[in-house]
Amino acid sequence: MQQVLIKNANIVNEGTIFNGDVYIEDGVFKEIASQISAKSPDVLIIDAEGKYLLPGVIDDQVHFREPGLTHKATIETESKAAIAGGITSFIEMPNTVPQTTTIEKLEAKFSIAAESSYANYSFMFGGTNDNLEEIMKVDSKNVAGLKLFLGSSTGNMLVDNPEVLEKIFASTDLLISVHCEDEETIRENTKVYKEKYGDDIPIELHPVIRSEEACYLSSSRAVALAKKTGARLHVFHLSTAKELALFDHTIPLQEKKITAEVCIHHLWFSDEDYKEKGTLIKWNPAVKTAADRDALLEGLLMDKLDVIATDHAPHTAEEKDNVYTKAPSGGPLVQHALPAMLELYHQGKIKLEKIVEKMCHNPAILFQVEKRGYIKEGYFADAVLVDLNAPWTVNKDNILYKCGWSPFEGSTFKSRITHTLVNGSVVYENFTVSGIKNGKRLTFDR
Structure with missing residues (x-):
């Protein structure tokens, strides 16, 4: 299971925005703090300076x-x-x-x-x-x-x-x-x-x-x-x-x-x-x-x-x-x-x-989804890293829907999703899907 350390992110969670690091291991958020050191040389380090980390x-x-x-x-x-x-x-x-x-x-x-x-x-x-x-x-x-x-x-x-x-x-x-x-x-x-x-x-x-x-x-x-x-x-x-x-x-x-x-x-x-x-x-x-x-x-x-x-x-x-x-x-x-x-x-x-x-x-x-929707220690590590100042335009070349079109085609967005993590794995980075199918069946705390 991939170990990931996200450094210097503006973390948007539970009504606040704060700068910090997030360490992910075994598919969950293990530690969230102002500064975290790499636990081993095998950790994937993502520099999130200036970017925003969302659940x-x-x-x-x-x-x-x-x-x-x-x-x-x-x-x-x-x-x-x-x-x-x-x-x-x-x-x-x-x-x-x-x-x-x-x-x-x-x-x-x-x-x-x-x-x-x-x-x-x-x-x-x-x-x-x-x-x-x-x-x-x-x-x-x-x-x-x-x-x-x-x-x-x-x-x-x-x-x-x-x-x-x-x-x-x-x-x-x-x-x-x-x-x-x-x-x-x-x-x-x-x-x-x-x-x-x-x-x-x-x-x-x-x-x-x-x-x-x-x-x-x-x-x-x-x-x-x-x-x-x-x-x-x-x-x-x-x-x-x-x-x-x-x-x-x-x-x-x-x-x-x-x-x-x-x-x-x-x-x-x-x-x-x-x-x-x-x-x-x-x-x-x-x-x-x-x-x-x-x-x-x-x-x-x-x-x-x-x-x-x-x-x-x-x-x-x-x-x-x-x-x-x-x-x-x-x-x-x-x-x-x-x-x-x-x-x-x-x-x-x-x-x-x-x-x-x-x-x-x-x-x-x-x-009542179990342990998702937040950046919290012990929760499944689903997260999105966003650059709010990286404009891009929707066009045929970057649309991933099977149908091949979008009502937003031709629109320019100021914000770009740079990374998406599902259960702790980086599955998307800068217009490229990794190929990792890491989705799991949702469970409900009812």
Whole structure:
């Protein structure tokens, strides 16, 4: 096991930034101090003078497309892109082919990741209208949680039976994560514009079709049901200012029963960008107004929104290059999420400490991930070293996603990830992936 000594780093951890050294051995942080000497001549010494050391990012929502959709992405290709973006742990969603709605299918995905993942991994178990018996078999100590699609599902994963939904909420001790958009509202809106435009609906109407009201109707129902049943609810990818009123910022995260996430694209883009980006920024829920974007950032800073994630969901360029009704929603983000947030830091919109809180600490707290998300002695040594003054431009040559494109293509970021460590091994350094697949199955302290 590699021994690593990181010298002279600006360590960003638990709300503070301090200069010091970090010694890593046997895959864990062994010592953190103002000055540490090398323990042996075999230690790899990294001079971090002027750079910032962050805990590895934990992304609580990705779609890596394996099994069944591997022409778009695989666990291997996307976890490789993730470590290049400083994401050292991910939680993947169940809407693959086949869907992850049985214990057998869940364990099959764990087996794939054990062989191929560069980053640490866990998977959501998928709920349907008719698999409550399987849900009850899931061990909450070994699985990230339960994912329910209350809108915009694939296959048979739309949970639209109110009686079933309430029974699931009342029966499981799993953390329930939900996609909230009201299907009836979306269908009605789609019908109106399809009658007018056919399949070639202007992309600018995407946030009108998948509207604020569609989001609020669904998320408010989910929150009300969680309050009624006492379920532990986590609402994925909020996209509107209106929904912020549903969430509390007056109690610590550890005490919250209802939490919420915001994604990179909803903090970065607005409906003004559809003209340039087209279907490349077609997501569900839709990117909405600049006022929504600004309110989401404010909600993040005031702790109504608890974590930042990517909802990484790649499609091929050919699939995206279609008319509105045929172009799939989703896009690749894991490689560029942390650089994008650091850009918001450079713009004076968020502090480094807050980025670390929302991307590293809080996902660990919220999902009760065991010994990750912090730079602490005894914790697994997942870490990211960042140079805040090393500009680079996203282009085809440095994009690692299997789909080969990014909505950030052509963007110049001021900050560069110089090193990523997963379980104590340097797996990425200055645009080069080492080839070490050191990801481990996440465990949960529940």
